[in-house]
Amino acid sequence: MIIAAALVVTAYLLGSISSAIIVCRLMGLPDPRTQGSNNPGATNVLRIGGKKAAAITLFGDSLKGLIPMLVAHLLGVGPAVLAMTGLAAFIGHLFPVFFGFRGGKGVATALGVQFGLGAAVFGFWVPVGLPVALIWLFVAKVLKFSSLAALISMPLAPLIVWLMGLPPVLIGMQLVMTGLLIWRHRSNIEKLLTGREGRLTGQPGPSDQD
Template identity: 45%
Template sequence: MIPSTILMIAVAYLCGSLSSAIVICRLFRLPDPRTTGSGNPGATNVYRSGGRIPAALVLVMDILKGTVPVYVSYWMGLDPVALGFIAIAACVGHIFPLYFGFKGGKAVATAFGTLLPIGFSLAGLLILTWLTVVFIWGYSSLAAIVAVCLAPIFTWFIKPIYTFPVAMLAILIVARHRANILRLIKGEESKIWDKRGRLKD
């Protein structure tokens, strides 16, 4: 199983390295998301500069590049810990993309994609959590942080065997949002629908 795990970790990283935001922005002739708005190559920033359709495409692609390698690994019979490392590899690829100078996004959508193989009940709870936080407070980053922190708890009640891998993934995503956490504490974070000024995701 070890060679298979190593192979799928490499595949997951390479899949994650495909920056959906940059690809979609080039196809739609939109500004480079790395130099526009918040500078974060993610769906939220693309939404601000290009609207719903490009942002939706970015979101779907980011989710799939997390889901596909984990689903394939699951059907290969790899154990939960191996799946956890494969999920992390996909997210690391998004954060440090090989094809785009190792400068990527926050990997929230990709992390969500890696969790889909656990079940749609978990996915539904995470989406509901994200939407609730955005509806109440309006911060995409806060919604992502709250959802990812609750993910291991949800997983414990749905499929306990995957709790540890999901917790590893949650730690990575929260660490990636450390700058957002500081801005939230200071009251300087931008809301998801704010399209003016220097924005940060």
């Protein structure tokens, strides 16, 4: 119980570290909570500061989900504790204690958690995050909407977890993460439906908002 509690609390605190805000401060960029879409995430950082800042933010947010899962694996915890650890990291990103509980939408951190999950498929270990990431990249590349890529790839994640034969509690974890992620994208859904959603570009600029 002590190990489980320590993992969950540490995962939440790690998730609460906002890569977007820290990267923008270090690179002399505006606070992402006050520019563009006002979302402290990699897509908004892309619009504010360009590809380099966005890539660092994406990597940092992914690590927040991946590291706690890898530590949990090394400690040999069961599926239930693994699920709570992943969910804690994800919720930390959405509601960070260090930044007034005003966080991002969770795509990169969810992918980090998913890369920390895996199953033996076709004789070798496959991270759950790999197919999810490939779906996201394909949709984003073709349609140029980061939010739409998330709204297509993440609802498929529970199905992928199930197909890989992982325990039901981990499927449940992914269902909760997917539900929260869709809820966080509710403004994007409205803008997609009304044609006001900004497309992905590699150039910074306040006019390109989601």
